[in-house]
Amino acid sequence: MTGEFFGADVIRNEITSHAKATSFLCPEADTIFEIGGQDAKYVSLQNGTVVDFTMNKVCAAGTGSFLEEQSEKLDISIKEEFGALGLSSKQPLDLGERCTVFMESQLNFCKQKGAAKEEMVAGLAYSVVKNYLTKVVEGRHIGDHILFQGGVAFNRAEKAAFESILGKKVQVPSHHDILGAIGVAMLAREEWETSDRPTRFQGFNLENRKCELSSFECQSCANLCEIHKVIFEEKKPLFYGARCDLWDNTEKKEQRQASRIPRLFEERCEALINAYPKESPDSPNGQTVGIPQALFFHELFPLWKAFFTELGFQVVVSDPTNRRIMRQGVENIVEEPCLPIKLAHGHVLNLLEKEPVFLFLPVQSTMEKLSDDFAQAWNCPLAQSLPYILLSSARIKEALNPPGGKKPKVLRPVIHADRGQPWLKRVLKRIAQDAGVTSTSLINQAIQAGFEALDAFNDWQQRRGQEVLNQLQPGRKAIVIIGRSYNTCDPEMTLNLSEKLRDLDMLAIPLDFLPLKSVAKEISAAHPNMYWKSGQKILGAARIIAQDPRLFGLYVTNFNCGPDSYLLKFFSEETEGKPFLTIEIDEHSADAGIITRCEAFIDTIWNASTRGTSQAIPLVSISSNHTNSRHIYLPYMIDHGYVLAAAMRHCGVDAEPLPPSDELTLGTGRKYTTGKECYPSIITTGDIVKKTLAPDFDAEHAAFFMPTASGPCRFGQYNKLHRLVLDKLGLQQVPMLVFDQTNGYHKDMTAL
Ligand code: SF4
Ligand code: SF4
CATH class of the missing domain: 3.40.50 (Rossmann fold)
Structure with missing residues (x-):
């Protein structure tokens, strides 16, 4: 919208803009630390181009707004006094570096104990720097020509804290607070000089430009997006805030239609649903089985759909994820788990509105192993215990026991898929019997259909993946979306990440399309104790990406994900030498933040090393x-x-x-x-x-x-x-x- 208002000729992200201005001002710069009012960035440069970058995720502990708040509490001026006071300190206090709440309580404690102001101020300066280095830079390469930018760079105590911790000289360039703006102006000039298009720039007298703003709720689907309508000087209205492309302008729609990049995530969703094509049983028994579109639905649905349909049940699923389901999930949790678990609550509530006779909530303890090279294939404890977590939610309990209504029967088998098909067959038989089916031949036929449907889906993924990789020319690049299928293959969960990448002319490949089994032996040798199935796949993908110059990884994770607190580090080690982007998603994630990161990442991968230097971690x-x-x-x-x-x-x-x-x-x-x-x-x-x-x-x-x-x-x-x-x-x-x-x-x- 801002671009439209100004008549922008080019819209570029902050990372690229900072890099542009920095390499102009200081061609030998190899590292940018940027700390602004609300966010923080790290950029690694080689010969003026971005080869790696990262931005702060959620915590504001390392940003200017936090420093400003604390200065007010200490009754000092952030502009006039903070720097000088900090530099006069002889013994800076240790306030930790964890998060705002912790630092703040430490500061209050020190204040009550009568600590000197300068020691507290210096302690704050150190905390912000330590927080930035551990939470933003996270062990990435720090070069020898470091430029410190953003508003916080005005603060001399912060610069000194960086130099003291790193033992390196840190330079604060002129115009450090507006270098991003200078960079984007340079990029706009380049575009204008090399393009035949006339500039769209509206000039500097923008205060006279007429602009009408209004908003409404789109009623076209359950997302109920709040759409902002903007009209600039009797021009065609522009719409913002939609989760889908319904309100996009014609130019954008045409651009999307013209793109030849395949929509692999959409194809995968269709294949998941249609791997077993029957929508209704041939001989219906008049009963329904409800399956929530949550967690392992995104991998195992073909098996469940075929199995229950062949048994004679009508399979009912919850609606695709939408904002209402998300909100219901978030509002009805007992503890504070990761987003996929919250979302599962919303799906179950949505499903119960459809009044299924049976509610299928398996305790999916393990999955099929990536190969026999691994001893187990666990799911994480939270994912395994999902049915128990769900049934402790008061709202779900209530929905399962409607006063005077029909109570669905919960089917809650414990499934250890890594124990092989004979074991799984026995469990499936018990599930069928629990649902009242007695015919052995019917049960066997349903089990067979389930296995075949799942195999068909997995074989299709491998075939399609091979086709895509064969068609990817050596000079092209593609991004593999790393993560669990319930994160990466649910479009609403990722805020339509694959479509955003497609808009940026980049192919997004689902992780399951890679030939993961081909590297299973190598991965099990390097990580013999990788007992999580998701870990086996993620590290397999890392190995393939490291070896293929065309592929780069975009890791989708969730706030509070236990396994990812380790897997991300191992993934980074496996792909060392190749940049990858991490996007942490929670219920507050917004489109803009994701687009900025994707744009910057795409700029980065065109400049980055094309091969990783992964090495096995010896034990x-x-x-x-x-x-x-x-x-x-x-x-x-x-x-x-x-x-x-x-x-x-x-x-x-x-x-x-x-x-x-x-x-x-x-x-x-x-x-x-x-x-x-x-x-x-x-x-x-x-x-x-x-x-x-x-x-x-x-x-x-x-x-x-x-x-x-x-x-x-x-x-x-x-x-x-x-x-x-x-x-x-x-x-x-x-x-x-x-x-x-x-x-x-x-x-x-x-x-x-
Ligand atoms: S997702 Fe699209 S159709 Fe649905 S409410 Fe939002 S804008 Fe309307
Ligand atoms: S693996 Fe992570 S995201 Fe998945 S359920 Fe467990 S904690 Fe949540």
Whole structure:
């Protein structure tokens, strides 16, 4: 809308604009730190072009508005006093770096204790910088020519804090607060100079330009979008705020129609529904089975649809995700889980309005393994326990027991798909019997139809994926959307991400279209304990992307996703050398933020390295080679560690428990993690790193001990994270000795 108002010739994102102005002002710049009032950005440059970037996700702790608020509370002027006060501090306070709430409460605590203003101000400056480095930069490459931009760069204390933490010179360029605007002006001039089109620029007397604004609610679907109508000087009205293309102008519609880029996500949705083509049973039994369009619906629906239809049931599904379903989900949760779990609540409520006789809510504990190279294929604990979570919602309980109405019967089988087809057949038989079907031949026929439909869907995905990859010319690029199908293949959930990329002339490929099985062996060798099915697929995709110069990854995750707090790091390691974009989606996500990131990412991938440098993350199993010659440190997790170390020493192993964690542990742990991992994982990381920095640490004769487990919770991934951190510290020679629960710890104990 702003572009229309000004008559923009070109509309570009903030990242590209900042990079443009920066490389003009300072051609040797290789890193941009930009902290503005509401957001923060990091950009990595090579020869003036963007090769990597990131923006802050949700937390405002590292931005100018937070500093301004805190300055007001300290009764100082952010403009006049903050910088000088901060620089005069002799002993800056440690206010942490986690989030606004935590920093603020620390600040209040220090204030009550009578801390000096300058120490608090300097503490704030450090906190903002630490927060920026750990939550925004997250371990990305920081070069030697750093330019600090945005309004916060006015603050000399912030610049000094960056220099002190990084030990590098940080330059604040002239016009640092408006460099984005300068950059976009330069891009507009380039466009104007190289294009035959006359400029659309409306001039500077915009205050005289007539503009009529109004809004209304679109009633064309359940999304009920609030549409803003804008009319500039009797021109055709423009509409904004729609979730679909209904209100797009003719030019945009024509542009979309003319695009030859296939809509692979739309094709996948159709294939999911039509893999089993019958809409009704041949011999109906008059009963309905309701299936919510949530979680594993997006992968397993062909199986369920064929199975129940062949049994004689009419399958009823909830409506495709819309804002009402989303709102109902968000409003009816008991705890604060990730968005897919919230959304499932909305789908179940929507489904119950259709009064199905049976409500199908399987406890989908595991999926089919990516290959037999993996021992398990768990879903995360939240996804597994979804039926129990749903049934604890008061609103769902109420809807399941309508006063005087029909009560649907809940079918809640526990499904371990990784135990193979014979096991699955037995469960399917029980489901059919629970639903009142007794004919063995009918049940067998339904099971067979279910398996065939699922195979047909999966085979189609592989065939279509192969076709797409074969047609992708060597010079072209495409983006693989990484994540779980319930995130990536539900268009409303991703705010129609694949269509946004298509509008930007970029092909989006569903993860399941990749030949993931072809790399399963490699992935299981590098991650033998990857017990999550989603992890097997995501890391498989990472390996394929790293090796294919045409492919880049866009990782869709959710706020509060447990497995992703580890998988994102492993994915990044697997694709190291190639940029990837992470989009974290929650119920507040907005179109504009996603478009900015996508535009900047597309600019980046045209400049970036086309091959990753992925390397397997080596793990070391227990063997007497290590235990005989190395001093083994046991990070403190519980007092039993002392007992274990004593037992080891009794057996002649040189073992030592590390002391209980302290503040330094936590601070160190946070530096090497994203802060989203489990707390014990962060503090054990801190203890390990702390030990490696101790003067008595001998890397050639030391090892760290960390037990592991085979899922589904995150504990089994701690050691992998520790390994990554040791490698980053250049301590590849220091083994992680890992006791594996799968063997009941006995095999490893014996090796000791
Ligand atoms: S999604 Fe499209 S049709 Fe539905 S309410 Fe929004 S603008 Fe109208
Ligand atoms: S894997 Fe992540 S997004 Fe999926 S249910 Fe579990 S926590 Fe939620």
